[in-house]
Amino acid sequence: MGTDSQEGTPDLGFEVLGARPVRYAAAPMLAVDLQVSEPNGRHVYMVGLTIQLMIEPARRRYDDETRGRLVELFGAPERWAVTTRSLVWSRLDVIVPAFTGSTTVTVPIAVNYDLELAAAKYLHSLPDGEAPCALHFNGMIYYPADDGGLQVVLVPWNKSIDFRMPVSVWKETIEHYYPATGWVALRSQTLEALQHEKLDRGLATLDACVTELLGEAHRD
Structure with a gap:
């Protein structure tokens, strides 16, 4: 086996x-259909691909709401030229099987609804339209050498593409796995105190407890 440059x-x-x-x-998961092509007709045995999936907030327009x-997430809108930097969404490892010409692989992407995470908070904030994303590729390409041996070459670091994901895909995924619900991260002490409050009030769920507490706060 050698490395061919x-x-x-x-x-x-x-x-x-x-x-x-x-x-x-x-x-919870969504999937991206990724086409991988080799236009020179070289047969490829396999590609061990690593993808860094980023969100590029500066590449979209936003209404006032x-x-x-x-x-x-970004501070006052007048500072967004500086603060709307790339957000890391996920790091993905994908095996592309043997092909000649082109092939399509399914890339699964874990979906997190923890609104303390920047990517989830950003996607949750978009009402519709598209989320501007970028995929940055690296990894190893395995292919046959002219003498029949195995050759390996790196995926160049400059291999990147833009992708505008429909916001509806993310929202449908969230609604499928978390129908009419949301998630809030609480410190363990806060959660324990809320559990005690729920029991003291004789309520069945934490949601009912929070709703009752909010109602009392608004009346005050």
């Missing part, structure tokens, strides 16, 4: 064909 090595291209919720999975939702 000469001309004639596979030159991979990438394109996102679409995204969709994954309806039946052990954990959405700007208000995003103040907690």
Whole structure:
């Protein structure tokens, strides 16, 4: 096995064909259909691909209501030229099986509804339209050498593509796994105190306890 850096090595291209919720999975997940192509006709045995999935907030326009939702994340809108930096969504490892010409692989993306995480908070704040994303690729390409041996070459670090994911895909995924609910991160002491308050009030759920406490706060 060798490492080939000469001309004639596979030159991979990438394109996102679409995204969709994954309806039946052990954990909340959506999927991206990624087309991998090699236009020079080189046969590829396998690609061990690593993808860094980023959100690029500066590449979208926002109405006043959405700007208000995003103040907690980016600060005052007049500072957004500085503060709307890239957000890390996920790091993905994908095995691309053997192909010649092109192939399509499904890339699963775990969906987290913890609104303390910047990516989830950003996606939750968008009412509709598209979320501007970028996929940055690296990894190893395994392919046959001219003498029949195995050659390995790195995926170049400059391999990146933009992808505008429909916000509806994220919202449908969240609604499927968390219908009409949301998640809030609490410190363990706060959660324990809330549990005690729920028991003292004879309520069945934490949601009922929070609703009752909020009602009392508004009356005050």
